[in-house]
Amino acid sequence: MIFNVKIIFVTAALFIITFSGQGYAAGGSNTGDYKMVHKQWQFNGAFGTYDKASAQRGYQVYREVCSSCHQLKHLSFRHLGDQGAPFYDERYPNPNDNPLVKNFAADWSIESIDGETGDILDRPGVPADKFPAIYPNDAAARASNGGGLPPDLSVIVSARNGGADYIYNLLLAYEAEMPKDMVMGPGLSYNPVMDGGAIAMVAPLSEDLVEYADGTKATVEQMAADVTEFLAWSSDPKMEQRKSTGLMTMLYLTILAILLWFSYKRVWKDVEH
Amino acid sequence: MSGHPSTYEPKYAATKWLDTRLPIVRMGADFMTFPSPRNLNYWYTFGGILTLCLASQIITGIILAMHYVPHVDLAFDSVQRIRRDVPFGWLLQPMHAVGASMFFLAVYVHMFRGLYYGSYKAPREVLWIIGCLIYLIMMATGFLGYTLPWGQMSFWGATVITGFFGAVPVVGESLQQWLLGGYAVDNATLNRFFALHYLLPFVIAGLVGLHVWALHHVGQNNPIGITTKTKQDTLSFHPYYTIKDGFAVVVFLLIFAFFIFYQPDALGHADNYIEADALKTPPHIVPEWYFLPFYAILRAVPDKLLGIVLMLGAIVVLFVLPWLDTSKVRSMRFRPVAKWFFWIFLFFCFILGWCGAETPDNIAIPFGVDAAGQVRGLNFTWLSRIATIYYFAYFVLILPILGLVETPKDRPDSITKAVLGDTKHTAILPAE
Amino acid sequence: MSDDKKLDIPSAVEDEGKRDFIFIATGAAAAAGAVSLGWPLVAQMGKAADTLAAGSIEIDVSKVAEGQQLKMLWRGKPVFVRHRTPAEIKIAEDTLISDCPDPEEDSARLIAKPDGSIDPRYLVMIGVCTHFGCIPVGESGDFNGWYCPCHGSHYDTSGRIRKGPAPKNMEIPEYKYVSDTVIKVG
Numbered sequence: 001m002i003f004n005v006k007i008i009f010v011t012a013a014l015f016i017i018t019f020s021g022q023g024y025a026a027g028g029s030n031t032g033d034y035k036m037v038h039k040q041w042q043f044n045g046a047f048g049t050y051d052k053a054s055a056q057r058g059y060q061v062y063r064e065v066c067s068s069c070h071q072l073k074h075l076s077f078r079h080l081g082d083q084g085a086p087f088y089d090e091r092y093p094n095p096n097d098n099p100l101v102k103n104f105a106a107d108w109s110i111e112s113i114d115g116e117t118g119d120i121l122d123r124p125g126v127p128a129d130k131f132p133a134i135y136p137n138d139a140a141a142r143a144s145n146g147g148g149l150p151p152d153l154s155v156i157v158s159a160r161n162g163g164a165d166y167i168y169n170l171l172l173a174y175e176a177e178m179p180k181d182m183v184m185g186p187g188l189s190y191n192p193v194m195d196g197g198a199i200a201m202v203a204p205l206s207e208d209l210v211e212y213a214d215g216t217k218a219t220v221e222q223m224a225a226d227v228t229e230f231l232a233w234s235s236d237p238k239m240e241q242r243k244s245t246g247l248m249t250m251l252y253l254t255i256l257a258i259l260l261w262f263s264y265k266r267v268w269k270d271v272e273h
Numbered sequence: 274m275s276g277h278p279s280t281y282e283p284k285y286a287a288t289k290w291l292d293t294r295l296p297i298v299r300m301g302a303d304f305m306t307f308p309s310p311r312n313l314n315y316w317y318t319f320g321g322i323l324t325l326c327l328a329s330q331i332i333t334g335i336i337l338a339m340h341y342v343p344h345v346d347l348a349f350d351s352v353q354r355i356r357r358d359v360p361f362g363w364l365l366q367p368m369h370a371v372g373a374s375m376f377f378l379a380v381y382v383h384m385f386r387g388l389y390y391g392s393y394k395a396p397r398e399v400l401w402i403i404g405c406l407i408y409l410i411m412m413a414t415g416f417l418g419y420t421l422p423w424g425q426m427s428f429w430g431a432t433v434i435t436g437f438f439g440a441v442p443v444v445g446e447s448l449q450q451w452l453l454g455g456y457a458v459d460n461a462t463l464n465r466f467f468a469l470h471y472l473l474p475f476v477i478a479g480l481v482g483l484h485v486w487a488l489h490h491v492g493q494n495n496p497i498g499i500t501t502k503t504k505q506d507t508l509s510f511h512p513y514y515t516i517k518d519g520f521a522v523v524v525f526l527l528i529f530a531f532f533i534f535y536q537p538d539a540l541g542h543a544d545n546y547i548e549a550d551a552l553k554t555p556p557h558i559v560p561e562w563y564f565l566p567f568y569a570i571l572r573a574v575p576d577k578l579l580g581i582v583l584m585l586g587a588i589v590v591l592f593v594l595p596w597l598d599t600s601k602v603r604s605m606r607f608r609p610v611a612k613w614f615f616w617i618f619l620f621f622c623f624i625l626g627w628c629g630a631e632t633p634d635n636i637a638i639p640f641g642v643d644a645a646g647q648v649r650g651l652n653f654t655w656l657s658r659i660a661t662i663y664y665f666a667y668f669v670l671i672l673p674i675l676g677l678v679e680t681p682k683d684r685p686d687s688i689t690k691a692v693l694g695d696t697k698h699t700a701i702l703p704a705e
Numbered sequence: 706m707s708d709d710k711k712l713d714i715p716s717a718v719e720d721e722g723k724r725d726f727i728f729i730a731t732g733a734a735a736a737a738g739a740v741s742l743g744w745p746l747v748a749q750m751g752k753a754a755d756t757l758a759a760g761s762i763e764i765d766v767s768k769v770a771e772g773q774q775l776k777m778l779w780r781g782k783p784v785f786v787r788h789r790t791p792a793e794i795k796i797a798e799d800t801l802i803s804d805c806p807d808p809e810e811d812s813a814r815l816i817a818k819p820d821g822s823i824d825p826r827y828l829v830m831i832g833v834c835t836h837f838g839c840i841p842v843g844e845s846g847d848f849n850g851w852y853c854p855c856h857g858s859h860y861d862t863s864g865r866i867r868k869g870p871a872p873k874n875m876e877i878p879e880y881k882y883v884s885d886t887v888i889k890v891g
Binding site for chain 3: 429432433434435436437439450451452454455456457458459461465551552553554555556557558572574575576577578580633634
């Protein structure tokens with residue numbers, strides 16, 4: 001009977017490998033000779049957690065560089081101080097009280113309506129606010145970016161085949177040399193990680209573009225890794241809770257399975273089958 | 274719902290009173306003592322596993338419906354809100370999404386088990402047909418539900434699948450627009466898909482009731498396919514099979530939990546994290562893995578209408594299978610030739626799934642390199658054609674003919690003899 | 706009412722014909738009611754008034770540069786306005802319609818201006834693959850027209866289906882020139 005259980009496992013595994021691996025690994029093809037760098041992210045694996053210091057620096061890169069074009073529409077400022085988030089502080093279980101979060105929020109201006117006059121005015125953000133839109137609408141975003149629409153970044157790591165590695169490599173691949181037979185349209189840059197090799201975003205990162213408060217040297221690799229770490233958190237903010245709950249669940253189910261196995265043996269003890 | 278003489282005897286005045294008015298306790302008791310063949314193996318635990326899957330999908334689904342907003346401007350955002358802000362939404366949303374895959378995984382095991390042990394043969398034809406109906410509605414429910422997160426795959430999957438109706442001669446376009454409630458997939462479509470996605474699981478639950486009723490009326494099949502004859506051939510459902518099913522369920526939950534907690538996106542598609550865009554089709558659209566074999570059959574045919582007809586035919590043929598298989602022997606254990614054709618059939622189903630996931634013009638099996646340095650070989654279109662031909666041949670040629678020409682192996686007279694050997698051994702049934 | 710005394714006798718035998726008529730009439734009335742009620746239940750799923758009133762859009766085709774394509778959403782579907790290059794026009798006009806699975810001349814796919822002239826530069830069509838409704842990608846495929854990524858249908862520079870599973874040419878929407886350069890779709 002143990003043998004049959006193995007068959008179930010093997011069949012399930014085969015099924016999944018056959019159907020998921022092959023088809024869904026497609027896309028995100030790269031042109032030229034560019035070799036994707038597969039970084040050992042701290043959040044990889046069953047016990048992986050986000051590198052908080054890196055994600056904090058990543059927020060700085062987002063704020064100072066990316067946020068001029070890209071929104072984080074599914075995030076509120078308070079999310080930055082949630083459990084498992086880059087700026088979580090156990091002294092402030094309610095992220096709305098976290099002074100860092102308050103400061104980040106106040107750094108943005110939020111459009112709101114004056115209750116007395118009905119005029120539209122700008123006020124500093126509070127932790128409960130969502131990250132504001134960068135452009136009033138998609139047409140305005142396209143008009144400001146030569147026809148390209150800067151994608152929202154809240155779930156960008158989940159939304160690309162290759163995930164964090166894709167984003168990290170995309171930011172680094174601008175340095176790759178363009179194949180000689182390739183012609184770039186106006187306003188496009190060569191980027192071998194991008195599908196088709198042409199991207200509307202100009203190389204966003206350059207050496208020492210930001211000044212890190214913790215003294216880390218702001219190389220392009222460092223900034224790319226940091227902002228990717230931040231965006232990985234943004235795409236999957238509950239990963240740490242999920243993995244730790246998962247561990248307890250798997251342990252519980254294993255114990256329950258063992259108990260059930262022995263109960264089963266006990267019940268069937270005198271029965272030939 | 275029970276096909277065996279009731280052994281329930283109410284003990285108390287209250288239960289006696291109830292038993293003469295609504296014998297619901299009797300029904301439950303008869304269910305638990307239902308005589309099941311004593312030789313059921315682990316492949317027979319998937320009925321219980323599927324019941325759990327359905328219950329899990331209904332419960333998580335109702336919870337998600339409390340937070341989800343079926344509107345084109347808000348659907349994607351509301352799913353994100355569930356994952357970020359709703360208490361335990363990060364757990365319940367993947368439970369429902371991964372749960373759909375697990376449900377199909379279990380139903381496929383359950384169906385192939387039925388195919389192998391001949392569970393569709395007399396007197397279980399109606400039982401089998403209800404099962405096929407459940408599978409069909411499951412597919413509809415899965416498709417409708419996949420539209421709801423309103424990602425790119427949701428939108429374009431809905432566009433392609435509702436496009437099938439457009440292929441119907443004469444009334445196709447009207448039918449398609451009636452289903453969509455507009456000229457293209459839009460808010461009206463999302464709204465009705467949500468309503469129907471909420472409804473269909475309860476239809477499935479009703480059919481499951483009929484499925485179990487039919488099962489209890491005709492009795493369970495078993496791995497050797499020999500009808501139960503004596504009391505010795507059977508065991509009471511409880512505790513023998515409740516405990517066995519319980520163990521199998523927990524092993525299944527381990528796989529389920531692994532995906533929920535460690536690979537929640539492995540069975541999905543990255544494009545569905547991009548909000549639906551009516552102006553841009555993703556470059557590589559594929560359905561969910563559980564539809565891939567049918568998608569491969571659809572694409573194997575260059576003609577639009579014929580492709581759809583074949584794809585539907587692949588499901589319809591299951592309904593008439595009880596009358597296509599001419600063999601009197603149920604279990605493949607005693608069919609030395611048919612057994613091999615069965616394994617080849619299973620193999621080709623996997624091949625079809627593989628073809629469905631790949632770009633049709635790509636090379637599946639390389640033979641070598643031609644003069645220009647291009648890889649030559651069998652492409653996925655042709656591979657899927659071969660597999661499609663086998664799929665249909667298995668049902669309409671191989672099974673009907675084999676039943677007439679194959680010489681089955683000797684079968685034991687009864688389950689008891691098969692289990693205990695052909696000795697004078699008296700099986701002792703433990704006290705119930 | 707003369708059969709009062711025969712109350713204990715099953716009268717159905719005598720009145721068979723009459724009863725049949727009553728049953729049929731009752732059944733027919735019930736069926737008519739069910740159908741009348743059923744129709745609204747079915748018809749509600751059709752296009753609502755606001756969807757039908759989706760209206761028309763005006764496009765200034767002169768704003769589309771040569772070799773470029775404009776994509777506008779109309780009735781939930783994209784409308785392509787392609788400013789074709791002379792080479793593309795030539796290929797489209799020179800194609801033998803016997804090579805097309807859905808034979809149609811290039812000129813039949815263009816609409817005349819108010820003065821009766823046809824400007825072959827501007828191709829206006831619904832950018833939806835006639836297979837299962839995906840949006841084909843421009844300037845690609847075996848015929849340098851459009852290629853549908855979903856199931857590999859190839860369209861030529863006139864939007865005609867040439868290869869692949871799609872059965873028909875890309876649809877030309879109902880449109881007219883309201884001035885020399887502005888078209889009104891719908």
